[in-house]
Amino acid sequence: MKSHTNTNHEQRRSELAELRRELRDKQGYLSDDSEELWKAISQWILESYNVPVGSLQTKVQTEMAELQDDPLHKMYDHADVDDGEEAFPKRCKGCPHYGVQCPPLARYHPKKTFERILDESEDDDELQAELSAYAAKHHCSVLQEIISEWERGYANFLSRGEQLRTLLNADIKGIDLETVNGLELEFESPGDALSSPATPSPSTAAGHGDEPPAEAAERIETVTESIMTEDETEGEA
Template sequence: MPIDTNVGSPNSRPDHEQHKRQQQRLSHIEEELLDMRPDIHDEDLRRAISKWLLIATRARAGDAEEHVSSLLAEIRRDNPMYRTREYDSGDACFPDRCKDCEHYGVACPVVTDNDQIDRRERIMETADSQSELRRQLRDYAIDNGCVVLQEELTNIAETVQPLVEHGQLLLMAAQDVVFFQDESEAVARARAAKETLEDLSVGSVAADNLDDLDDLESQLDAAEETEWGY
């Protein structure tokens, strides 16, 4: 019986909605920082904003299809992904990272079942957004018991939250700087942005964190090296 690709797992919808909200917050912060950047004359803050915008652009450009294709190519390298007569044990046909998958040592449906390969290709061709693509691929991974694919999709989603938090710190710091400059149009934009950000409930930020731009730069550097790998 063909598998209905439109039926999602009961746990995928909350994750999808949360990721969608994070993407909306990220877009809002990115737009506000782009608008405010020309009005920022503090060199350290301007440099931190520029770095964050670069990281945000790269992170938002992350393509789930590319991530998944690279992952599957990696795990298939030198691994047949099904038990063959050439090996004494089926485990030897799989990479160690697949040990927690239910098909480990037997046959991986994600790369050996033509029906599942066709289903994955249809998902990649028909998904109308990156968030929808991730949601459908998450359901696909759950249906096939692929722990590795589930972890990869979770990692993609989890890069957004720390980026939002860093962006919020920068936006609030930029608003404080602009407020002390003058009552220009930039101040009006900053006031509106602050109200919108509070409505979005991005999260609480300790006030003393806004005073330490050097520490903020360190956080961004760490994020750049460990979270996004750029």
């Protein structure tokens, strides 16, 4: 999925660069009493150079590898530990496989399926759907956490920037957003938008909350069925 990964990566950088350029170019036209908004925009611009825009594949591979940084963390009970839990990092505590054997990293067939998903997914959207189904089937809380963090990180940061752009344009044009009829977005103060991830509106929340949108849920269900069929076939082999 290298070419698709690079395309997604460049697209995200382009989105950030475009938004950053507009905020920087228009910032000087803010009214004199908009100091808080000016500071919020300045901080967002600085943060935009460091926001993670890498692929989900890279994030998953990196964080799953970090689970085995300690040589004792072989992700299965082995002779070098007195207790099976010592073979796992604390991040895995609470997983039903904790102290026994980790499916994606230590069980043969689930591990092969995990590696196939990483290698064969065409883009981040497909990888997200396949990994979500896989993590749900094998009750892997770490994978679920990684996917959720990846979803929230870039989307929330971009949402904050878009909110600041709307507030900036409204200030320049002298528009009171609270008086605009039919405006669905609920804007926070610039300080709130800066210090914490913006609360997504109904239109942007879909796909970034705890529940996936209907289309994604259907895709995940289909992928789950195919993974289960594959594992059952491998188990019979």
